[in-house]
Amino acid sequence: MSVPGPTVLVVDDDEAIRRLLTAVLTKEGVAVTVAENGVEAAESFRRRHADVVLMDIRMPRMNGLDAMKLILEIDRGAAVILMTAFAEVETAVQAIKDGAFDYVLKPFDIEEIRLLVRRALEIRTMRADIVSLRRELSERYGAEGILTDNPRMLELRQTIAKVARSNATVLIQGESGTGKELVAAAVHYGSPRATGPFVKVNCAAIPEGLLESEFFGHEKGAFTGAVGRRRGRFEQAENGTLFLDEIGEISTGLQVKLLRVLQEREFERVGGTAPIKSHVRIVAATNRDLEAMVRAGTFRQDLFFRLNVVSLKTIPLRERPEDIRLLAGHFLERFAAQNDVVIRGFDPAALDCLLGYAWPGNVRELANAIERAVVMSTTSVILPEDLPESVVRGASMLAGGALAGVEAGAAAGEIDGVAIGRPLREMVAEFETKVIRAALAHHGGNRARTAVALGISRRALLYKLQDYGLGAKEGAE
Numbered sequence: 001m002s003v004p005g006p007t008v009l010v011v012d013d014d015e016a017i018r019r020l021l022t023a024v025l026t027k028e029g030v031a032v033t034v035a036e037n038g039v040e041a042a043e044s045f046r047r048r049h050a051d052v053v054l055m056d057i058r059m060p061r062m063n064g065l066d067a068m069k070l071i072l073e074i075d076r077g078a079a080v081i082l083m084t085a086f087a088e089v090e091t092a093v094q095a096i097k098d099g100a101f102d103y104v105l106k107p108f109d110i111e112e113i114r115l116l117v118r119r120a121l122e123i124r125t126m127r128a129d130i131v132s133l134r135r136e137l138s139e140r141y142g143a144e145g146i147l148t149d150n151p152r153m154l155e156l157r158q159t160i161a162k163v164a165r166s167n168a169t170v171l172i173q174g175e176s177g178t179g180k181e182l183v184a185a186a187v188h189y190g191s192p193r194a195t196g197p198f199v200k201v202n203c204a205a206i207p208e209g210l211l212e213s214e215f216f217g218h219e220k221g222a223f224t225g226a227v228g229r230r231r232g233r234f235e236q237a238e239n240g241t242l243f244l245d246e247i248g249e250i251s252t253g254l255q256v257k258l259l260r261v262l263q264e265r266e267f268e269r270v271g272g273t274a275p276i277k278s279h280v281r282i283v284a285a286t287n288r289d290l291e292a293m294v295r296a297g298t299f300r301q302d303l304f305f306r307l308n309v310v311s312l313k314t315i316p317l318r319e320r321p322e323d324i325r326l327l328a329g330h331f332l333e334r335f336a337a338q339n340d341v342v343i344r345g346f347d348p349a350a351l352d353c354l355l356g357y358a359w360p361g362n363v364r365e366l367a368n369a370i371e372r373a374v375v376m377s378t379t380s381v382i383l384p385e386d387l388p389e390s391v392v393r394g395a396s397m398l399a400g401g402a403l404a405g406v407e408a409g410a411a412a413g414e415i416d417g418v419a420i421g422r423p424l425r426e427m428v429a430e431f432e433t434k435v436i437r438a439a440l441a442h443h444g445g446n447r448a449r450t451a452v453a454l455g456i457s458r459r460a461l462l463y464k465l466q467d468y469g470l471g472a473k474e475g476a477e
Helices: 015-026 038-047 064-074 086-097 110-141 151-164 180-189 208-216 252-264 290-296 301-307 322-338 348-356 362-376 389-409 424-442 447-454 458-467
Strands: 007-011 031-035 052-056 079-084 102-105 170-173 198-202 241-245 281-286 310-313
Touching (some): 007 015, 015 031, 038 064, 079 086, 180 241, 180 281, 290 301, 348 362
Parallel strands (some): 007 052, 170 281
């Protein structure tokens, strides 16, 4: 049985345009259906959901805007590209805010139509892949799981599944923002203790004088302010898992008491004398080098050995670049839902920024960047200007060997003819202006072909022309 290919619904009251678009898109390997007006389009879409709808705005019986509303009621994720005259641009922009994927001006450039349809299909496929993968992980682990396509992370996930079935103490090591808490949760929820509590303590966030009480609880009158008995985190986590994040931050005195719990499986509340048995699994995490701390005498060697029964190491995002697209799509879906907005994916230029950035803050920084982009976005896709400036500029500097150019040109005081010693933003803008002008000249001022050559969307090119003060003389439609 063959797998059905992508489908496009072309809607226009002009038969010549319907025939032209059908011929162009069929050559792209797309199955095309047609409709003459909005009423037929809605009926056709109800019978068979097309992946992309390419639709004129002005049509008899029902215009494209009303038809789009009906189509989005049937399938909220439908990608609707509107075809419009120049005078209707404001209407088309509003339509994007109402859920349209994009718009194209008539008379349109065939190459631009091809690019828009390809991008819409790619984004729709990416979203479908993310949904499928999340469903698979949810079924396997009973939770959202760890999203990855990276071989090392896949191996880590398999190790987590094995370790989870035991009662062994686990030490998770890795840089900040690499998902150590997610790994700890996967250990817990994949274990026989999954129905028990999963209690988290950030050792770096609690004042040292309060940590012991936080861990073990206290009796009434144990210290000033102790007006009653309090159960600590070890008691709260009984028959479950206690996750001790930033374990390298605890004092040597508390290290001794924690070692006793691990060895004897019992503790005493602060101010108490009766031992309390503990049936808690410990999962600890740190972004510090505990072995170096042992050598320096700031972390007890015996406690390190007790914690390091099973060692798991998370991987920085820069070493798993194949996961950036996957995680970005996941965070986009999550934050769009939280903010009750419809955003279908990433503009190719924005995706290039995400893929070209080094992510020193790892997955946490990526999540924050996508949340910011969702909040700032005013269209149905994430554009480069929606992303944090640090991400866009960082990606731009890394592209094309910019760092090597800095080293080579530093002595001469310039890089590729751009004088250095000025604010970075000015230098990057000057360099991009030169590249855009050269590309436009090479393509005879055609903006659509220029955008293709630069690997960005036509919309992104228009934004750059505006940002850099390049007027109409710099290019034509």
